[in-house]
Amino acid sequence: MASKKQTASKSAGKGSGNGAVKGDDKSEDLKSNAKKSADSKSQDSKVEGKKAEAEKVQAKSSKATSSARKDRKPAGKSSATTTPARKGRAVQVKQPKPWGLIWTFTGVGVVALGLIGAAIFVVWDRSQPPEGITDFYGEYANVTEAKAAISDGEITEEDLENPWVVQQTHVDGEDPTAVPEYEITPPAGGNHLSQWQTCTGSVYDAPIIDGNAVHSLEHGAVWLTYDAALVDGDGVDRLASKIEGRDYSLMSPYQDLGVAVSVQAWGVQYQTNEIDDPKIDEFLDFYIQNADNTAEANATCTGGIATTIADQQAPTG
Amino acid sequence: MSRLWRRPAVLIAITAVLMLAAGVAVGWAASTAAPGNDSVEAGFARDMQTHHQQAVEMAMYEWQNGSDAAMTAIAYDIATSQSAEIGMYRSWLRDWDVRLSSGDPMAWAGEEHAHDSESSGGLMPGMATDEQMAEFKTLTGSDADIMFAELMIAHHIGGIDMAKIALERSDNDLVVDAAQRTVAVQQSDITNLQGHLDNILSAVEE
Numbered sequence: 286m287a288s289k290k291q292t293a294s295k296s297a298g299k300g301s302g303n304g305a306v307k308g309d310d311k312s313e314d315l316k317s318n319a320k321k322s323a324d325s326k327s328q329d330s331k332v333e334g335k336k337a338e339a340e341k342v343q344a345k346s347s348k349a350t351s352s353a354r355k356d357r358k359p360a361g362k363s364s365a366t367t368t369p370a371r372k373g374r375a376v377q378v379k380q381p382k383p384w385g386l387i388w389t390f391t392g393v394g395v396v397a398l399g400l401i402g403a404a405i406f407v408v409w410d411r412s413q414p415p416e417g418i419t420d421f422y423g424e425y426a427n428v429t430e431a432k433a434a435i436s437d438g439e440i441t442e443e444d445l446e447n448p449w450v451v452q453q454t455h456v457d458g459e460d461p462t463a464v465p466e467y468e469i470t471p472p473a474g475g476n477h478l479s480q481w482q483t484c485t486g487s488v489y490d491a492p493i494i495d496g497n498a499v500h501s502l503e504h505g506a507v508w509l510t511y512d513a514a515l516v517d518g519d520g521v522d523r524l525a526s527k528i529e530g531r532d533y534s535l536m537s538p539y540q541d542l543g544v545a546v547s548v549q550a551w552g553v554q555y556q557t558n559e560i561d562d563p564k565i566d567e568f569l570d571f572y573i574q575n576a577d578n579t580a581e582a583n584a585t586c587t588g589g590i591a592t593t594i595a596d597q598q599a600p601t602g
Numbered sequence: 603m604s605r606l607w608r609r610p611a612v613l614i615a616i617t618a619v620l621m622l623a624a625g626v627a628v629g630w631a632a633s634t635a636a637p638g639n640d641s642v643e644a645g646f647a648r649d650m651q652t653h654h655q656q657a658v659e660m661a662m663y664e665w666q667n668g669s670d671a672a673m674t675a676i677a678y679d680i681a682t683s684q685s686a687e688i689g690m691y692r693s694w695l696r697d698w699d700v701r702l703s704s705g706d707p708m709a710w711a712g713e714e715h716a717h718d719s720e721s722s723g724g725l726m727p728g729m730a731t732d733e734q735m736a737e738f739k740t741l742t743g744s745d746a747d748i749m750f751a752e753l754m755i756a757h758h759i760g761g762i763d764m765a766k767i768a769l770e771r772s773d774n775d776l777v778v779d780a781a782q783r784t785v786a787v788q789q790s791d792i793t794n795l796q797g798h799l800d801n802i803l804s805a806v807e808e
Contacts, residue, residue, distance in 0.1 A: 390613050397620035404627035412699075485655065486724055505702075530707055530724015532652040566705060573703035576696050583689065587659035591736075 415567035420553045421447040421473065427578040428474075428552055449475035450552040453503060453580055456496070465496045471510050471539050472499050473549035474580070484508070484535035484586035488525045491593035493537045502551045505579035506533045506586055507572050509565070510549070512542035520545070520560045527566065533573045533586050537593070551580045637698055643777045644700045645710020646768040647691040650784075652707070653726050653764065654684040654691075657757055660730070660738065664750040669743040672798045673750060676791065680754070683787075687780070694776060711767045728760015744802055751799035758788040758795075 414420075423446030425431040431451055434440050442448045449468065454476045456463045465476045478496035482489075484506040498508050509528055511521065521538075524546065528536040539547070545558040548565055550572035555564055572578060637643035661681035668674045695702050707726055708715050725731065730738070730753050738749050765784040768777055 386610070386613070390617055393617050394620055397617075397624035400624035401627040404624075404631035407631045485652075527705060530726075531703060531705055532655060533703055569705060570701050570703065573701075574692075576702070583692070585655060585658070587655055588662065 414553070414571055415555075415564055417564060418553050418555050418568065421450050421469075422552050423447070427575070428580050429577045431552075447552075452476045455479040465499070467495060467499070469554070471495065471508070471542070471547055471549060471554075473554045474502055474551045475499060477503065481584075481586070481589040482535060483589035483591040484533055486529050486531040487535045487586075487591065488528050489535065489537040489593050491538065491595040492540055493535075493593050494590075494597075497590050498535065498537070501535060501586065501589065502549065503580040504533070504584040504586060505551075505574040505582065506535060507548055507550045507569050509534065509536040509569075510539035510542060510547045511536070512545055513538040515542075515545045515558070516560065523560050524565075527569065531569070531573070534569060535586075550575065551578055553578070637700070637774060639700045639704075640710075641700075642710045642768065642771040643774045644695060644698060645704065645708075646764070646772065646777055646781070647694050648702065648704050649707055649710070649726055649764065650761070650780075651688050651691040651695075651702075653729060653757075653761055654688050656729055656735075657681075657684050657754065657761075658688070659735070660750060660753055660757070663739055664746060667742045668747045668750060670747040670798060670802055673747040673795075673802070676754075676794060676798070677750065680791070690780070710771070711764070712771065715767060726760060727763050728757045730757065744806060747802050748799065748806075751795045751802075755792050755795050755799075758792050762788050 422428070422431050425434060425445075428450060431445060435442060435445075435451060442451055445451065447468070452475050455478065456465045456476050457478050465472075465478065467475060472495050477499040478494065479500075480497055481500035481504055482493050482497040484501040484504070502508060509524060511524055513521075516524070524536060528534045544556045545560060546562070546565060547554060547556045548568045549555075550568070553572060555568050557564060574582075576582070658681050661677040661684070664677035665674050665681060668677060692702065707724055734753060738746070738753060741749055762785050765781040765788075768781040769785075772778060772781075
């Protein structure tokens with residue numbers, strides 16, 4: 286008996302393909318059954334549980350239910366003629382709102398929309414640079430976009446807010462003694478020297494030449510500079526631990542920096558007075574070899590200049 | 603509105619469409635994320651890229667400054683093939699839309715290996731220290747040949763270890779394929795390096 290009741294309520298729950306009228310008819314059966322089983326709760330509480338289960342199944346998969354419908358239809362019809370169904374009809378005059386259904390479907394809808402939204406956000410968020418970074422690309426997102434705008438003829442180099450973000454000439458090409466000049470300190474891109482500074486997680490204990498470091502930035506490295514007047518030995522060690530062993534990064538003290546730490550990649554910079562600022566790590570994570578922001582992709586950090594300015598000026602025999 | 607609730611078919615259809623869309627969206631996010639930033643696959647690709655980079659640097663120096671023809675040939679082979687593999691690792695990482703760099707080398711290799719690099723200043727298994735590299739770069743001729751062989755054998759042993767960890771921990775086709783190749787190629791490289799090293803050493807003794 287219990288199984289028959291369950292079948293009746295199940296087949297009433299859906300009605301696609303049977304036409305609207307039949308569908309309505311059957312859903313009324315459902316309600317009547319629901320009412321009935323509520324009335325006779327004490328008698329047959331098992332039915333309640335099974336019915337709830339049946340509703341869950343419906344919510345989960347409309348497909349499964351509709352394929353099951355064919356086999357169950359006769360049973361459903363026959364059960365409609367049995368006593369419990371007739372009893373149900375007698376009390377169906379005023380129907381309560383089917384709150385269970387309403388909440389179930391609303392809930393499922395909200396969860397589904399939430400998942401869609403979350404997925405879109407996750408994918409979008411992954412491509413966003415950390416906040417609070419100074420970038421020198423103006424309206425463009427990165428060096429790739431800025432160069433694309435120029436090569437598409439939309440703008441010329443001079444239209445950029447900072448033309449140096451797309452300038453990559455070796456200034457010592459014609460005149461080996463020429464030295465590049467930079468608009469910002471420390472520099473974060475622009476023309477540079479023919480040699481790059483070795484940047485295989487390299488920690489330099491004395492200042493290095495700007496033009497070499499900028500060449501490293503071109504290869505996709507992040508350069509961490511600090512003001513030795515503002516950062517003590519312990520602070521230097523903590524900064525060094527972020528760089529050591531990390532390919533495509535380098536670190537050096539910078540004279541008169543005026544802020545404890547400045548990190549730069551090609552066309553972008555972040556400055557902070559907090560040694561343990563998590564933004565430093567975010568900057569390293571995001572900009573080291575950034576696919577869209579490496580001016581010369583696939584170039585290496587090995588095989589560059591591995592000496593400081595002091596090393597180079599030291600008298601050699 | 604109340605009529606809508608009387609038509610479960612319509613509701614089920616709407617719900618089904620929403621669920622399907624949600625499933626597609628989650629799958630999309632998962633596929634662009636997989637393997638994710640913290641995955642074994644991404645960690646392996648990132649670290650092998652760094653590991654290979656040093657091998658290329660050593661081999662380039664040996665190619666230019668070594669004297670034994672067999673040794674410089676191996677060096678040429680290592681510099682070119684490992685450069686190609688670095689490009690392969692980068693393509694994976696870009697395809698997977700993950701970071702190309704991590705402050706945690708070997709973290710992907712599991713607890714027992716995660717700290718392998720800490721005692722060596724962030725260096726992965728088998729990598730030469732800055733001091734060793736600096737010393738190597740002062741050498742020429744058979745001195746360079748000998749140190750190159752020694753450094754590269756240690757380097758390859760470390761590389762094979764990393765590849766074996768990846769084989770244990772990943773079933774990604776790309777990674778398994780590359781790791782198996784690394785084990786096979788570097789194992790035979792070691793045999794060759796050792797053979798040529800023995801030749802050079804016995805020649806030096808004579």
